[in-house]
Amino acid sequence: MTLQTETPSTPDVPVLTDVNRQMLIILDFGSQYSELIARRIRETEVYSEVLSYRTTAEQLKQLNPRGLILSGGPNSVYDPGAPHCDPAIWDLGIPVLGVCYGMQLMVEQLGGGVERAQRGEYGKASLFIDDPTDLLTNVEDGTTMWMSHGDSVTRLPAGFEGLAHTDNTPCAAVADHERKLYGVQFHPEVVHSQGGIALIRNFVYHICNCQPTWTTEAFVEEAIREVRAKVSDKRVLLALSGGVDSSTLAFLLHQAIGDQLTCMFIDQGFMRKEEPERLIKLFRERFHIPVHYVNARDRFLARVVGVTDPEEKRRRIGHEFIRVFEEESKRLGPFDYLAQGTLYPDVIESADTNVDPKTGERVAVKIKSHHNVGGLPKDLQFKLVEPLRKLFKDEVRKVGRSIGLPEEIVRRHPFPGPGLAIRIIGEITEERLEILRDADFIVRDEIHKQGLYHDFWQAFAVLLPIRSVGVMGDQRTYAHPIVLRLISSEDGMTADWSRVPYDLLETLSNRIVNEVPGVNRVVYDITSKPPGTIEWE
Template sequence: VIIIDFGSQYTQLIARKIREQNVFSKILPHESSLATIMAHEPRAIILSGGPSSVYEKNAPSYDKEILDLDLPILGICYGLHILAQHHGGCVESTGKGEYGFANISVNGGSQLLNSVSNGSQVWMSHMDRVTKIPDGWSVIAESSNNVAAAIASVDSKRLATQFHPEVSHTKYGHQILKNFLFDISNCEPGWTAGNFIQDQIDIIRDRVGDRSVLIGVSGGVDSSVVAAIMHKAIGDQTRAVLIDHGLLRKNEAEECVHALQDGLGVNIHLENESDKFLQKLAGVTDPEEKRKVIGNQFIYSFERVASKFGNMDYLAQGTLYPDVIESGVNQGNAAHVIKSHHNVGGLPDDMEFELIEPLRELFKDEVRNVGKELGLPDKLINRHPFPGPGLGVRIIGEITQERIAILQEADDIYITILHEEGLYDEIWQAFAILIPVQTV
């Protein structure tokens, strides 16, 4: 399923909710051409929400031929407005929107709302509304404020909701997406961890051949799963290296080496490069600049270490799908860069390696599922996310050895308490931050 992104804060959530139903989804920018979209051979298309108004001159551009495809299309919020306007309906600002919970009356007549109870709760977030639906379309649900909450074309290939089925606040959101995927779009639930692993093994073997791959590991979930997949695919053609940039958590380098070797059976080469990183970071205070400095130095360090092993052709790393999206890489000209990532937007142009990124299209929860399928120990799989730049982006302001030591101790105390109280696995992410001012 292709999701066309019109700037919604929930776009990634749409993709995740579809994948939770074992259907692969991919996000593309709104200006993607018809040819680009069809190259992915989609079974269906979803138009995301967004902050714009379809009647404004600066509304996001899109290839209007997409809306005439012989494929099921679901519009969500702003996506509803696009479909309604394109097919001759009218969208206007009412001066007051709907924000928060609402209840809908289901009128029936569409598979999209099968098994959705009348009066069920949904989540609204819009200022504009459809004041006239296209000819031949029907209102299949209304909100308590008499807003068209869902509409459908006569052939049921064009469907849209004013509310957000992807958010947990919409009680039957999972069911609505399920209806669209399987009853309307005839998708197959083949997106599983096992299938993903086998596909990646085949891709890696075909691409690498008999050449060698350097694996950058950190002890985190992402790089551990990459190491496991690479080892399973090409075995002794890999060399796993942990670069200690001096910005890891307390005792983390040694713990990572032991955990990876015990958990994966892969020998890890530990290289202490902390002096080089700290030298490059001296005087750097901007977080974005820190990421780029660290990303560049990582590559230079890997290239130097690789020379010890002879000719290494590839570098495998744990780039995830959110890294790519947030960095605006391959997302089109209008993509908004939230932040660069040390392994996406912070790599030098002259690096000697070709990149292999087996997890590039996965979200974090999918990576954990792949790790479980590979048999990695829970201690590795359940580690809290830790950024590649490490404590470098958790120290606000200049990075010094003294400030690193302070944060390492504070973070260690905090995380130890969470473990002792049985809270660590109940929390998605917890960490300490060092700021450059007194707070008390």
């Protein structure tokens, strides 16, 4: 395994430190599942990376991937301006798997036909296998696959043959075995596709001839080696939040550079109840890693007074973080590097990627700016050290365990960098912060008491900037509602609301209404991601 960096001239293309390292590349055509494909590949312990569909065949040659996967997408291949890949990709001599739109594009570019289907196909469908070898080895006939398409392949290119069909789709899986070009109309990467993982493993291991070398141990060794090479004898300042990402990074950097690392915790006033005190004690007394504490609560609150737009909140908080770091670092001594626990989903969701240079049409859109990515100022005074930048959350947890991070941090629920500032909808005030802190504490306290904490990916409260009428003690109240958000997920890229016991919801509602002044109503958010996001802002 190797960490990736980006070339200045082609920002979508990573540079491998060793071109002989095996990897698979996913070319992104705007699918909501592109990053999920990458995760599924990594679950086979083979490295994968998502790049723009505009990546050229020549650029791919330099990366030397073992195979390519073309993602799905919202377009039709026959539409004017629909995204197309470099046609020279088909002559690279490496295996290619097209998924949904990726399959249709392969067929269309190689001389086949794609048309609007008489009947679209969405959701679960039974896959009937016509050729049980190669790509579909060990995939059970009649297995369920997840469909989401309105177009279908009507004519195969020369050299291609059908591998499988459904009741509505004659060409549900196709292949040119000689050239190792494959296409599937369904989405093998989603959990609803029962035979999807077997298909992916066939492509990775048997068709691309990859070996499972993307391991946690290999990552840690190379990350430490690359950090030492990059930093040399310079000092590094770490933005410590106490979450699994920055804590894992602190442990990793401490192993790599020891006393060259200075951890700084900025208390911006948007943390959860009693968290700053717990964090400082944990790192100083238990882990013996020095932490410089900065109380900047008043400063941050002043920066967001009157701000209601969530993107503006994130931008101001991100900028203020950097300004405080710059000022404090000058007091502590010169630092050349700023270390951040930035993850791959942060980068993906913050990036304005896949913009057609001719039409300006955006294929994949920015979801929201993360304070440590999209919120960074252009005149940043530090060089960045982000060894976790290409990892998903579940991979970070594995790294944390491997280097000795305690389970209480490894399995801690994700907490956004801007903290409670983006769980208060609308304007942030001291009163609203206190209300939300108390409500959030009850959520965490109760699920811990009932032994349910690890049943959720995240469990938290959201404060709405409205008031509703209630009755308490025969008196009319006019107070805020609290939204409960308890969700399940594997990596945060997609998520589903948790089907929690009614008794738990009742207990949470009763405690919050009775114990938190200013709240008289509790509601439960049953929105999945997509179409919603995990956080409300």
